[in-house]
Amino acid sequence: MLPRREAVVSLAREMARMNAENLDRERQRLQTSQDVLHRFLLQMMTVALILGTSVALLTTYRVLVLERRHDAQRKQIEETQNNLRRLSHRLVQAQELERTSLSRELHDEVGQMMTALGMELRNLETLRDSNPAAFEKRMEEIKRLNADAMRAIRDLAMGLRPSMLDDLGLEAALEWQGREFSRHTGVPAIVQVNSALDELSESQRTCIYRVVQEALTNCARHANARNVRVSVCNEKSGIVVVVRDDGVGFSPSLRGGLGLLGIQERVEALDGKLHISSSVGKGTTVKVEIPAAVAA
Incomplete structure (x- = not known):
């Protein structure tokens, strides 16, 4: 009986040992699985944190960019509105100045000439039979006054809308x-046209004419130049107009009169570009470019 009992005890011990070993192996396998799961969760949390931070940074950057763009657009709109208000005010001023100038010219020149012409006609009646020599002298004076009045009216008409532009071309x-510039100022003005301008539209011809007119007017008023050159040529980029003088020039910070503003508005309406370069003592150059697509 004793050996059998020892065999049973030995078997029980062996089974207990095997169970303990199996339990240790299962515990180690479970621990290994938990470590793998823990590392996986840590990696996923790290990736999620990095992705979340990146998305948050990108979103914040995008929001800041949109806010800056919105602020820039708002400022641009406000500046455009302010420019439009200033332009409207200056255009009204320009209109009033033009009306005042036209009224003054009509009153001071044409009105006085017509008054003198009427007086000469009344005096002519008394001299017709009594003094033939005085009659002829008065007649010549009347012809001169009539010619002066016609010239003043023609100059006014040419200033408003030159018929020559429609009849004879640009x-x-x-x-x-x-x-006319040389006649009034005594300054030689050379006009050089290097290409045919017949294909230009009315708005383009008017724009070029007004640009040259305003540039010559500014030159007569402010430049104190000795020579003026006007050139119009057809380049690959389009029509190029250049008015250059060798006068006293001006500082670019002083630019911005009504005339130059009108030039800029006309040029921009044709998708063109206006360049004005000047410095004190070195003359002034006004350059206008009208794109070929517009000038075609």
Whole structure:
């Protein structure tokens, strides 16, 4: 009986040992699985944190960019509105100045000439039979007054809308401007047109004419120049107009009169560009470019 009992005890001990070993192996396997799961969760949390931080940073950056863009657009809109208000005010001023100038010219020149012409006609009646020599002298004076009145009216009409521009074309109108500038100022003005301008539209021809007119007007008023050159040529980029003088020039910070503003508005309406370069003592250059797509 004793050996059998020892065998049973030995078997029980062996089974207990095997169970303990199995339990240790299961515990180690479970611990290994938990460690793998823990590392996986840590990795996923790290990736999620990095992705979340990146998305948050990108979203914040995008929001800041949109806010800056919105602020820039708002400022641009406000600036455009302010410019429009200033432009409207200045255009009204320009209109009033033009009306005042036209009224003054009509009153001071044409009105006085017509008054003198009427007086000469009344005096002519008394001299017709009594003094033939005085009659002829009065008649010549009347002819002169009539010619002066016609010239003043023609100059006013040419200033408002030059019929020469419609009848003879842009080149002839620009040459007339150069001659009139030289006649009034005594400064030689060379007008050079290097290409045919017949294909230009009415708005383009008017724009070029007004640009040259305003540039010559500013030159007569402020430049104190000895020579003026006007050139119009057709380049690959389009029509290029250049008015250059060798006068006293001006500081770029002083730019911005009504005339230059009008030039800029006309040029921009044709998708063109206006460049004005000047410095004190070195003359002034006004350059206008009208794109080929517009000038075609």
